[in-house]
Amino acid sequence: MSKILCVLYPDPVTGYPPIYARDAIPAIHAYPSGQSTPTPSGPLGFIPGTLIGSVSGELGLRRYLESHGHELVVTSDKEGADSVFDRHLPDADVVISQPFWPAYLTAERIAKARKLKLAVAEVTFSNSISVAEHVVMTILALVRNYLPAHLMAKNGGWNIADCVARSYDIEGMHFGTLGAGRIGQAVLRRLKPFDMTLHYYDPHRLPDELEKQLGLTYHETPASLVKVCDVVNLQTPLYPSTQGFVNDAFLAKFKRGAYLVNTARGALCDRDAIARALTSGQLAGYGGDVWFPQPAPVDHPWRSMPNHGMTPHISGTSLSAQARYAAGTLEILQNFFDGKPIRKAYLIVDGGRLVGAGANAYKLT
Structure with a gap:
């Protein structure tokens, strides 16, 4: 037994x-x-x-x-x-x-x-596809400003200008994933029909055939990718070397007003740096379902920072x-x-x- x-x-x-x-x-x-x-x-x-x-x-x-x-x-x-x-x-x-x-x-x-x-x-x-779908959902929710608009409708409001003042189309935007394993590739495949320009970084470069099929641009460093992308997806393993690598200095390399989605590990990000980037406008939105620590305490700043689309750890x-x-x-x-x-x-x-x-x-x- x-x-x-x-x-x-x-x-x-x-x-x-x-x-x-x-x-x-x-x-x-x-x-x-x-x-x-x-x-x-x-x-x-x-x-x-x-x-x-x-x-x-x-x-x-x-x-x-x-x-x-x-x-x-x-x-x-x-x-x-x-x-x-x-x-x-x-x-x-x-x-x-x-x-x-x-x-x-x-x-x-x-x-x-x-x-x-x-x-x-x-x-x-x-659950790789489940997580990939959550990433795509989060991107659309952030870029289209869906969550505040839904909250306005729920609370009885009807100011269209307030809803659309932060709402954009993802068509034509540059999307990049830091990590192109099972989930990262599934996200890329799902975003191609949206006519986004697709980028990726991964220690293991994808086959030429797949790059051509999806129209991918490969970057040799994360910094190279985030400089040109409007939406960035984190799909990076958590090592001692990657813990907290998304910090103030790294976020400063992003395009102003970029969106960041993280369904990999919360500890990849400097908690307070994310909140500062949203407050300053360096990031237009941050979303995902991974926190550090988990479960997140009630006073975790990611619960109250502006323009976020966080959920409990549910994507998978x-x-x-x-x-x-x-x-x-x-x-x-x-x-x-x-x-x-x-x-x-x-x-x-x-x-x-x-x-x-x-x-x-x-x-x-």
Whole structure:
């Protein structure tokens, strides 16, 4: 018998939903890369399109795990030495976490987790399109000044001039992504039909064929890109070398009135520098769903700074994405318990080495 410790975000304040806005979600069988969606064996343990990413949803895992003699502990309590997570960690065989409500496996925690088998896997591509759609939505909301206009309508107002005084078309604008992996490429593909001029920076240059297909301009440095772009997207991994790299000096290189979207990691940005850039007008808008720290305290300046489009960390956990990453988690667990290989596309660390997607996206320090 194995013990599986799963950390998920809390249930809705109003309680677990008894009914949903839609009766079903589209069935997706493959991702743009050609990789198939998760293929677990047997029943899923959940209804696709329902809330399974919160504590009560349990990723639909309980029936499968308990029917095979395993123990499942699901909690949102993850902070502090006396948290439910820390109390169960020493005898956990498997830990399941997620970026939206993460339980960080620090060196100190790993030292206490004597039974963990230290391979790291993710359900690769399960929510990449979800995040890319959130980026495009945020760009349109910021550039078209949608959020203040919606708030005016909601509050009974009708001053058109106030709404459009900060509203522009994205057609003809220059868009650049700092990072062109799965999500960055998906954003570029979705923005091409809007007739934006597309730019990218990435340590790994994309194939010539893809650059020509999307009409991409490659930049050898982030600074080169931000100097010419009206809208900039952050899709950069968080390393010690990238933490806080979007600071006052870097923001000064942007075009005045540029927009910045960040769905990668909040700590890529200097918190106060972002607020200052919005207040001064160096940035016309900032949006995304990643904060530092998370959950953000009520007095976090990104909650109150002008012209922002921030949300909680939700871009990759739509109900559609939940169905895919829950199915992928089940597939990984089934293979692990049956002694079968886990999909190479899912592996981040195996045998003490970065592999697969991990080898491309991360580095050991």
